[in-house]
Amino acid sequence: HVISQVVLRRFIEDVVPGGRQVVRFDLATGQPRLIGTGGVGYVEDFVPVDSKTTEDLWQEVEGALNDAIAASLGETALASPTHRSTLRRVVALHFVRNPQTLAIHNQSFSEALQQGAIRSAETPLAAEAFRRRYGLEPAGPEALRLGAEVVQARLVKLHNDGGLFRLSVQRIFENVSDRFESSGVEILTPANASSEFLLG
Numbered sequence: 001h002v003i004s005q006v007v008l009r010r011f012i013e014d015v016v017p018g019g020r021q022v023v024r025f026d027l028a029t030g031q032p033r034l035i036g037t038g039g040v041g042y043v044e045d046f047v048p049v050d051s052k053t054t055e056d057l058w059q060e061v062e063g064a065l066n067d068a069i070a071a072s073l074g075e076t077a078l079a080s081p082t083h084r085s086t087l088r089r090v091v092a093l094h095f096v097r098n099p100q101t102l103a104i105h106n107q108s109f110s111e112a113l114q115q116g117a118i119r120s121a122e123t124p125l126a127a128e129a130f131r132r133r134y135g136l137e138p139a140g141p142e143a144l145r146l147g148a149e150v151v152q153a154r155l156v157k158l159h160n161d162g163g164l165f166r167l168s169v170q171r172i173f174e175n176v177s178d179r180f181e182s183s184g185v186e187i188l189t190p191a192n193a194s195s196e197f198l199l200g
Contacts, residue, residue, distance in 0.1 A: 002097045003041030004090065006065045012037060043099055047169060048162035054170050058097075061089045072187050084185045092176040096169055105165050113152060113159075120148035 001008075012020045021034040047054065068086040071077035078084060120126050121144040130138040130147030138144050158164050190196060 001042045002046060002099065003094065004062050004065065005037050005041075006062045006069075007090075008037040008041050010069065043102070045162070046097070046099075046102060047166050049166045051166060054166055057170060057173065058093065061086065061093050065090055073189075075187075077187060078185060085181070087185050087187075088180040088183060089177050092173055092180050095176055096173040101169060101172065102165060105168055109159050109164065113156065117145065117148045117152060120151050121145050125151050 008022060009020075011022050013022075015021045015034055018034055019036070021036055022040060023032045024035045024040050025032050064082070064086040068077055068083040068090070071080060071083045072087070076083075077087065121141065126144045126147035127138045128147070129150040130136070130143050133147070133150045134143075136143075138147060155164075
């Protein structure tokens with residue numbers, strides 16, 4: 001989920017006979033659909049290789065979120081350093097756990113891979129990799145480029161399997177959390193008690 005289920009559950013209602021559901025709007029058609037929180041706010045295989053360490057990190061933040069939200073609604077959250085920290089970290093979590101982060105990661109990797117292949121092709125490593133892989137002496141730039149691709153093959157596989165993104169998203173979360181830790185926290189509530197926020 002790119003939107004925490006703890007947050008999504010704040011928008012559910014009991015709907016007979018489906019149970020606790022949210023309304024999901026299809027922006028293309030404008031049609032609403034009732035659905036459980038498991039069916040919204042996610043990107044398929046966002047982090048295809050997920051480690052227990054990463055999942056524990058998400059759970060650490062989300063586990064404290066209900067109390068922080070309750071304190072926010074009771075207007076006591078800002079008095080608590082723990083709740084303020086949780087609110088900052090959950091903003092960092094949603095900042096990082098979004099499709100833009102994955103798109104930027106993939107674009108950055110592709111650009112770095114191209115630059116790395118150019119640099120690697122100019123080194124003895126590329127020539128040696130070509131010899132080991134093909135059993136021939138590299139005869140020119142194309143052969144050296146193939147050798148460079150052999151050198152990068154393990155890194156490409158790690159990226160394609162999602163391992164690099166898993167490491168990257170965790171590192172970015174920790175960096176953003178550290179950056180946010182010195183920021184202020186502002187909590188907005190609807191001016192009218194009968195109004196409610198929309199989640200989008």
